[in-house]
Amino acid sequence: MKKFLISISITGTLLFGTVFGLTYSDPEKVEQSTKSWVAQEIERKIKNDFPQLFPPEKKEQGTQVLQKLQGHLKKRIVKLRGILFSDLPDRIAESVARSCTCRVKGKDREEIQQKYEKTRSFVKR
Numbered sequence: 001m002k003k004f005l006i007s008i009s010i011t012g013t014l015l016f017g018t019v020f021g022l023t024y025s026d027p028e029k030v031e032q033s034t035k036s037w038v039a040q041e042i043e044r045k046i047k048n049d050f051p052q053l054f055p056p057e058k059k060e061q062g063t064q065v066l067q068k069l070q071g072h073l074k075k076r077i078v079k080l081r082g083i084l085f086s087d088l089p090d091r092i093a094e095s096v097a098r099s100c101t102c103r104v105k106g107k108d109r110e111e112i113q114q115k116y117e118k119t120r121s122f123v124k125r
Contacts, residue, residue, distance in 0.1 A: 092116065 023030050043066065092112055
């Protein structure tokens with residue numbers, strides 16, 4: 001029993017140590033491969049659940065629909081990033097000013113903008 005538990009411990013340590021090492025050494029590559037795997041799984045699930053959408057003679061049409069959907073989602077991501085990185089500090093300051101009885105003073109507005117810039121620089125990574 002003791003040897004069995006030790007072998008499971010060693011196997012787990014090697015497995016998760018390898019995964020940790022890969023994610024720590026090259027997180028962009030891991031993220032890209034994960035995204036592609038998720039996209040393949042979604043496509044497989046849709047094709048399995050809705051085979052009437054992808055008959056053999058309409059395979060190209062289904063691929064075109066998926067590509068259009070992907071393009072639409074990319075446009076929405078770009079739009080949302082534009083909103084996020086545009087005048088968000090001013091919007092936050094205005095929202096805080098409207099929600100409280102006090103007025104946001106210039107110093108508070110600058111503090112909000114500085115915190116937002118730190119957050120934005122972290123998100124851009």
